[in-house]
Amino acid sequence: MPTGALAPLPRRLGPGGPESRSPEQHARLTADVVALTRVAPLAVVKVHQELLSPYTASVEVYRGQNGVGLAHAPTLTLNGAGDFTLTWPAYWTDEYDVQFPIRIRMARASACSSFAISAPRLPVVELVSGRAVRVRAFSHLGAAIAATTTVKVW
Amino acid sequence: MAVTPSGSPAWVRTVSFSDYGGHQDKRDYGGMGAINPLTDISAAEESRLYSDVAAMVRTAPFCVALIQCNDSSPAAPTVEVIDMMTGVRTTSYEGDAAPAGFPSVARNGDGDFTITFDASYDDEYSVAGAYAPQTAEATPNMSDANQATCTISGQTVVVRVWDDAGVAVADALVTVEIH
Numbered sequence: 001m002p003t004g005a006l007a008p009l010p011r012r013l014g015p016g017g018p019e020s021r022s023p024e025q026h027a028r029l030t031a032d033v034v035a036l037t038r039v040a041p042l043a044v045v046k047v048h049q050e051l052l053s054p055y056t057a058s059v060e061v062y063r064g065q066n067g068v069g070l071a072h073a074p075t076l077t078l079n080g081a082g083d084f085t086l087t088w089p090a091y092w093t094d095e096y097d098v099q100f101p102i103r104i105r106m107a108r109a110s111a112c113s114s115f116a117i118s119a120p121r122l123p124v125v126e127l128v129s130g131r132a133v134r135v136r137a138f139s140h141l142g143a144a145i146a147a148t149t150t151v152k153v154w
Numbered sequence: 155m156a157v158t159p160s161g162s163p164a165w166v167r168t169v170s171f172s173d174y175g176g177h178q179d180k181r182d183y184g185g186m187g188a189i190n191p192l193t194d195i196s197a198a199e200e201s202r203l204y205s206d207v208a209a210m211v212r213t214a215p216f217c218v219a220l221i222q223c224n225d226s227s228p229a230a231p232t233v234e235v236i237d238m239m240t241g242v243r244t245t246s247y248e249g250d251a252a253p254a255g256f257p258s259v260a261r262n263g264d265g266d267f268t269i270t271f272d273a274s275y276d277d278e279y280s281v282a283g284a285y286a287p288q289t290a291e292a293t294p295n296m297s298d299a300n301q302a303t304c305t306i307s308g309q310t311v312v313v314r315v316w317d318d319a320g321v322a323v324a325d326a327l328v329t330v331e332i333h
Contacts, residue, residue: 008193019183021175021200027159029174029204031277032211035164035239039215105235105244106220106329108293122301122318124294125329138299142318152331154218154237 040065042104044152046112047076047084047135051146055081060148066092081146082121082137090131103130106154111137111147121147156279163283165239165275169211176204214239216285217257217271217332220295221249223315225264225324233259234327240275265315265323269330273309287311289333294326302328 014020021029043064049057055078062073077085091099104127111121126134137147161173170176180197188194219236230249233256236242241255249259249267255275260268274282290311292302299318304311315326 008190009195011195016175018177018179018181019197022160023157024160025173025175027157027279028161029207031159031279031281032164032169032174032207034278036207036210036214038242039218039237039239040210041218106218106237107295108291108329108331110291110293122299124296124298124300126297127295134297136297136299138318140318142299154329 039154041152041154042102043074043088044150045073045086046148046150047086048148049082049084049146053081055146057084064092066094079134081144082123082149083135083144085128085132085134086151087132101130104133104153105130107133107151108153109135109149109151111149121145121149123147123149123151125151159277159279159281163239163275163277163281164211164214165216165285166283167212169208171201171204171208174204174207176201176208215331215333216287217330219257219269219330219332221259221267221269221313221328221330222246223265223267223324223326223328224261225326228261230261231259231267233257240277262312263322265326267313269311269313269332271309271311287332290330292328292330294323294328296323296327298323300326302326302330304330 013023013026016022046061047057048060057078059073059076064072066072074086074088088102091101093099107125109123109125111123121137123135123137128134137145139145162168180201182197188196217238220234222232222234232246234246252258257269257271274284276282287306290304292304292313294300294302294315300315300323302315304313315323317323
């Protein structure tokens with residue numbers, strides 16, 4: 001079966017094996033890609049926060065559908081100890097210049113802490129808008145407390 | 155005649171890159187390779203696609219849901235949004251009236267509910283894949299000092315939301331991520 005330059009796109013399915021992709025393999029690929037698309041998070045963000053006043057915070061890691069690295073990260077606004085807001089732009093643009101509106105509907109957060117159980121960091125996430133989430137971390141006594149936090153949004 | 159996909163649906167987690175056509179000896183026909191990047195896809199490019207999709211299938215959640223407890227006027231929790239490998243629903247439903255293919259949610263008490271999944275789900279080609287929840291995590295989508303815990307038993311996930319004094323939180327809003 002000619003492929004590559006002899007049979008350019010649209011790609012042709014074949015018997016599988018070393019030189020082609022079979023209909024059965026293509027079907028599994030498309031079904032699994034759709035499944036992944038449905039549950040893939042928009043972004044995973046790690047925000048580092050200093051433990052002492054003025055509780056300086058910064059985005060340490062950003063992995064988003066819009067890109068990996070700080071250049072693609074949302075705007076970080078510090079509200080206080082263990083309290084910050086992440087705001088994404090209204091749209092992101094993919095590799096083909098197609099724009100997608102950002103609409104965050106769900107969010108999770110976990111504290112990254114080595115502290116003893118006497119001072120756990122328990123983060124909650126408030127869905128502020130379709131493109132902003134506010135994260136607050138608390139001690140086991142319910143007091144606001146600085147924390148490095150990983151946030152995941154869908 | 156409908157095609158039957160190779161392998162099992164993503165949530166069975168038995169994926170192999172070969173299910174998608176990956177092969178460690180994948181090669182361009184005649185060793186020619188892609189000549190025009192605007193019209194050709196090379197074996198090397200496709201091989202990357204297969205491995206990356208398999209990697210994502212291994213770690214992706216099966217279900218992410220935003221669930222609103224209804225405790226002031228006790229009723230089944232409301233599933234506000236739910237993303238599953240098998241389908242996405244952006245319009246809410248009451249937990250005791252789940253649409254086909256989506257989990258039911260039963261109220262146990264204040265900030266306490268049980269999500270129940272089917273033991274098998276079909277993919278787009280009507281291939282069934284067994285499913286049972288393996289891990290679950292939850293985060294309150296609130297502003298107070300609350301936390302959520304999850305326990306798994308068989309096809310069910312129980313989520314409880316607590317305040318800092320260990321008291322159940324009424325009318326909690328929580329995002330649950332289940333693998």
